[in-house]
Amino acid sequence: MPKDHGIGASPTRREDVRFLTGRGKYTDDIALQGQTYAVFARSQVANGVIKSIDTSEAEKMPGVLAVFTGEDFVDVGGNPAGWQINSRDGEPMKEPKRPVLAHGKVRHVGDAYAAVIAETEEQARDAAEAIVAEIDEQPAVVDMAAALKDGAPLVHDEIETNQCFDWGWIEDNRAATDEAIKNAPHVTTLELVNNRLVPNAMEPRASTADYDPGTGDYTLYTTSQNPHLTRLLISAFVLGIPENKLKVVAPDVGGGFGSKIYHYGEEALVLAAAKKIGRPVRWTASRSESFLTDAHGRDHVTKIELACEKDGTFIAFRTETMANVGAYLSNFSTATPTFLHGTLMAGNYAVPNVYVNVKAVFTNTAPVDAYRGAGRPEATYSLERVIDMAARELGIDPLEIRRKNFVQPDQFPFTSAAGLEYDTGDYGALVDKLEEMIDRKGFEARRKESEKNGKLRGLGVNTYIEACGIAPSNLVGVLGSRVGLYDAATVRVNATGNIAVMVGAHSHGQGHETAFPQVVADMLGIDENSVEIVHGDTSKIPFGMGTYGSRSLAVCGSAVVRATEKVINKGKKIAAHMLEASEADIEFTDGQFSVAGTDKSVGFGDVALKAYIPHDFPLEEVEPGLEETAFYDPANFTYPAGAYACEVEVDPETGKVTIERFAAADDFGNVINPMIVSGQVHGGLAQGIGQALLENTTYDADGQLISASYMDYAMPRADDVPFYSVDHSCQTPCTHNPLGVKGCGEAGAIGSPPSVVNAVIDALQSGGHTNVTHIDMPLTPSRVWSAMNS
Amino acid sequence: MYAFDIERPTRIADAVKLLSDSSESQPLGGGQTLIPTLKQRLAMPERLVSLTAIPEMQGVCKSDAGELCIGGATTHATVAAEAGDYPALAALAANIGDPAVRNRGTIGGSLANNDPSACYPAAALGSGATIITNAREIAADDYFQGMFTTALDEGEIITEVRFPVPEAANYQKFDQPASRFALTGVFVARFADGVRVAITGASEEGVFRWSEAEEALSKDFSADAIAGLSLSGDGMISDLHGSGDYRAHLAKVLTGRAVSAAG
């Protein structure tokens, strides 16, 4: 029987009531007395020298309160990259300054070089149009290979190259890997593109700043996945406002997918403007601004080689990748193609040799950073495509070649050839489950049926492993992270027994407001509806590194567990006093503190009340109140893994691909709320399918974003995706966090693209197109048709 | 958006007068094309003259000659619901955009705009419809003059569109994956005196008739009849959604499918 409450139950998401009835409160819904509006003047060219900016007309326009240009921010800091990566030769990465507003040069279409603050948004827009900027357009670099050539136009003149770094992982394994590949009986080589994606959160970015001249306090309401991180970046690097004078609030946030992890210049601008004019300043991005300026995702060009024995035993993976970082380094942009990508390049496999080389490249395009999956989708796609290709070349069943090479259950903990220590897993069980879910036995009959209707049918499979629960601070510190990646929670038990839990994780679609109370209620033996989550406000929450990298439950949830344990321990002290027993004899189960071996007990609610009405309290032994805080720093990453299968039909006349079936078997360790987990997988699958079939970010040679609206950028819609079959019953609980959980937020987006592409190739091969061994994503009808007819 | 005035006349004559008063006036149909253009500040009319409150321009009826007459401000949703006498046309309207677009967008607005990827131009040209304006009647063959270009004069409005009803017809639309306008769309209509084939979404010149296919299909109304024909990719739209050759190929495939579906 499924549980009806606590851990493992599936209560519907309490936050959905307000979201679905239009009562969510987003940044743009917050109206402050006397607020004004900011509008940005943005570059129309991808690369240009700013000769002059004349704001005199704009300043005279009706309603205009202030105009800013890059000149106003030359003395403040740049928005930094969060990880320092060193090149193979030991040189630190090139890290040009990312200013609040462009100064001297504009570096991508949409790069803001000025901002107007006015009484109304229309007035600000009118004035922004009246700014006269003389910008001398320079040739742009868009293509990464071209950007790395000698004499290429430079994105940042001062660093004299477009290469940010040239990173090797693991450099000491390079020679052995090269040697293994040279001597291997079979080598499969694949060149592929991991296509750039525009995040397209439903809610565009927005920021409202307020400044109190009486106290000198700033408040920033902003669309952030991690308000504390934003505060830290603004305080420590950009504006230097001390943390205790800056409150950052991220209210309801309508989707982030990574793009709202980062601090953006607009946030600093509205803060500076609010102080200057002494009134609140609001900015809300238009959809066009979102396309041009949100940090994009992916954008790798990769060559991968798989060396194996004739029987399919893997010998080595060698990868050379160019990773686009766009015009400026966004906060996680240097970690994503390196430590979130290279370290996963052994996949689920006991392969002895792995070497990864990543060159990060500046181009005159929007910055690229972590996007749902962040590095792991790129790793999974490269691995699982080349494995599929090798299986086909060697005539081995695509699941068998994977099974043959899996790390086996008795090998855990297992240190992969890419340097991570996988704590636990059972990949064979996932694949067994997958075959059943997709009805693999029935596939041939379905293929014949499709052929009768003039369609080609294909089945594609893949596995994945990812590293979540980001991340052990001591490990990431060694690897170049400039922050720690713990999280924090405070459990506040109020006098009448209800509970507020202040968490550092931020919920913007993940369902924390429902799932976290399940954990606390389960531990305390109380009704989960008496537990509320408080998140997204730096003035209310001890600290937090936010939500990304599928870390909320594994890291922040662990902090919640630790804080709740402290509450129980303190409750025991109080109960011991109330029951006149020794603390060591107090047991806590199902919401009752009892004296071991007796029938004497007192309920959790009574203990809470006593904590706040401490008449006859042993004050020398225990303080009044019942509130505890814990910081949790994980011991390792967590390693969700899964096996995915996709079945497609291809219309050979038009090249159109239709997904007929999709099955996802995931191991997320223990599951708190199975319904929420399924929902997270569904969303991730839609994004992965979007990447595989639809999402086609295209810059032309001049650096203009051709796909800058929904007229040209195809987002997955309901009828683009099938009814999914998802399962998370194969569970190997994480061995190093208290809940045994691994994280499920990104899996769907990580695991799905290769199975879609593998399925299409399988379909085309079955239709006699044996020369078609690869098509780059997105597999639009025209690309598939062209591949079939080339 | 820049500020503008808006008028909602209830008679065609008043609308025409408002439009001729000032060259800065522009007709407003359902606003599904015009409003996004204004929001992006790509146009700045001083005055919009809404046509959707004019009863004479609303609804679907049948003429004595058996033609289907559709008011110029009739929404796609109304055509989808009420053009049952011309099922291929009703089906085309039912598949434009999404419900919001269909509940606002109008046939007159679509034909006046003449987007090279729009659906109605294929129906009008493929049916040999007559575009009726406040000033005159224009045969579809004379009306479409290239991408976003029509025979309409400044201030002239489409008050009605008259469709002869064919014996058999079908519209095949192959969606552009993002906009879901027609990446290529083909309207085939068989009349007693011959077959018309109109192709949208493909040519740089906008909607056009494929005369070789019409000839072949007039002799033998079957998909096989066009097997030996082909369209050239030259002059076809080439963009990130498909090359000219791909569109030319699609046009042929869709023509065959339309013929088979029309039966």
Ligand SMILES: Cc1cc2nc3c(=O)[nH]c(=O)nc-3n(C[C@H](O)[C@H](O)[C@H](O)COP(=O)(O)OP(=O)(O)OC[C@H]3O[C@@H](n4cnc5c(N)ncnc54)[C@H](O)[C@@H]3O)c2cc1C
């Ligand atoms: C999301 C979306 C999806 C769409 N999908 C499709 C699709 O699949 N297929 C398709 O064909 N179309 C599609 N459209 C376009 C839609 O059909 C519009 O309705 C149409 O393009 C314009 O009609 P309208 O009534 O909205 O005109 P408006 O936007 O009001 O006006 C368009 C132009 O026509 C002029 N005008 C309007 N009415 C008249 C008139 N009676 N006489 C003279 N001039 C007039 C206006 O001045 C303006 O220049 C889509 C639109 C959107 C927003």
